[in-house]
Amino acid sequence: MKVDLGDLNAFVAVAEAKGFREGARLRGVSASRLSEAVRRLEAQMGVRLLHRTTRSVLPTEAGQRLIERLRPAFTEVEAALDVVNGFRDRPAGTLRLNVPISAARLVLPKIVPGFLAAYPDISLEVIAEDGFVDVLAAGCDAGIRYEERLEQDMIAVPIGPRTQRFAVAASPEYLDRRGRPKHPSELLTHACLRGRFASGLTPPWEFERKGDKLRIDVTGPLIVRLGGTTDLAVDAAIAGAGVIYLFEDWLRPHLDSGALEPILEPWWLRFSGPFLYYPGRRLLPAPLRAFVDFIQRMPR
Helix, strand or coil, X not given: CCCCHHHHHHHHHHHHHCCHHHHHHXXXXXXXXXXXHHHXXXXXXXXXXXXXXXXXXXXXXXXXXXXXXXXXXXXXXXXXXXXXHCCCCCCCEXXXXXXXXXXXXXCHHHCHHHXXXXXXXXXXXXXXXXXXXCCCCCCCCEEEECHHHCCCXXXXXXXXXXXXXXXXXXXXXXXHHHCCCCCHXXXXXXXXXXXXXXXXXXXXEEEEECCEEEEECCCCCEEEECCCCHHHHHHHHHCCXXXXXXXXXXXXXXXHHCCCEECCHHHECEEECCEEEEECCCCCXXXXXXXXXXXXXXXX
């Protein structure tokens, strides 16, 4: 049976994305084109490969068996084609990165312009979200996350600053009105602007000084979704609504301008910087190899 490889690729894209629209977005094609390819493949093979409902698209048993055999085959095809890419004077292709919103804001701006200038034939696509994802299932080549969220079977390469801090700040007007805390425990009596992860967890504020570690479950008038609506909390803090706890680099422009005043600085928690992570492969795609080489050449 002679089957079009493009139709097989379309089927895998839809199955892994669990939908035609998402599969189309990840592959840069239309959903109707993927739908036609899957229908053509099912007609040619004489078996249904996907269960389709208004809410989800899932592989049938036959479809799942086919995916299990196709994944390693496609990986080998991609590696074989990329060997040829390595003979080019300038690597070409698309590099897809899945990163937390904080990295998209604080880490990548110092890297991306130089990388794109050095490799003009590489197209970079960045997907920003804060949950840990399977980068391959998400259609990405690599991701950026912090050490405690890395899977053990991933290769991790340092990227960006190697040490960061969580800063605590409020507007001078708020602090004149409510007082300037001298110890983290005093935050229990302050209006604190908190963040919540997509999982529903509202993390405590953590502090450390000379080996003394504290976790404070603060309260306050505002909770925002960490990542996407963090700037709302920053704006509220600048307007005098309360105290904010966030990456120092995120708050730095407002600290330097005086819009926010740092508090409890001796207690600011230090933590290790982020890592670029990707699955271990015998051969890296040329765009990813170029990106890894580029960040390793950058000064720390």
